[in-house]
Amino acid sequence: MKKKVLFLCIHNSARSQMAEAYLKKIGGDKFEVESAGLEAGNLNPFAVAVMKEEGIDISSNQTNDVFDFFKQGRLYRYVITVCDKESSDRCPIFPGMSEKINWSFSDPSSFTGTEEEKLQKTRKVRDQIKEAVQDFVKQLKR
Template structure:
């Protein structure tokens, strides 16, 4: 059984998308959650982009990773989804030895017109979706630290 925690800095975009895709495609009793080191506000561009895929995350709340740890939650895998530039700040869930690092651009840093930002978010969304599907298909192929 896979029980995955997707972690990023604010739990406002990338980790929310990864959690939603994982839970959509999960088989049997596999499940996921997401959290951040500094919970922020859900990114409205991400909400719109996920809505385009038929997934409503508009009522999701951002969660703190250390709250999950204090609650004694356990996970089979922790996957960080911070971009390479933010890797220094990307949190690591305490007490877990199986950590996978995926790097995606941070939608909160995108600029341009509304449509230009949406296009950039769609690229990240689709990349995360493909990565999650590949992981579910073969979780042993991933590099575990």
């Protein structure tokens, strides 16, 4: 049976989108994966660009509001927040959820500097997310 996973962040514009894409790629058909935000925003162009460097196209992804999922009665085995702890605490508790995990990553929408500097900082977050997803998949295989 597939393990249902929801990745959450503030706007569902970068971190949760990258995590969803990586778990789909790395975890394959063992997972059913979605992502959402506390408030649906717009896709972050830097996140789209750095994922494209990895051969993953998220440019047509929609952003989702977590409260819509909650109202629809969706169930998840794992809810993984990829924002700071304070924002994570504002997320709803899904019935039947067996584990809520917080991975705190910097928010690409807050990055300042030149376009190249923002890309570089977003690449760093992308790589941290990829590593966290790889570790998550390995732990569940044990």
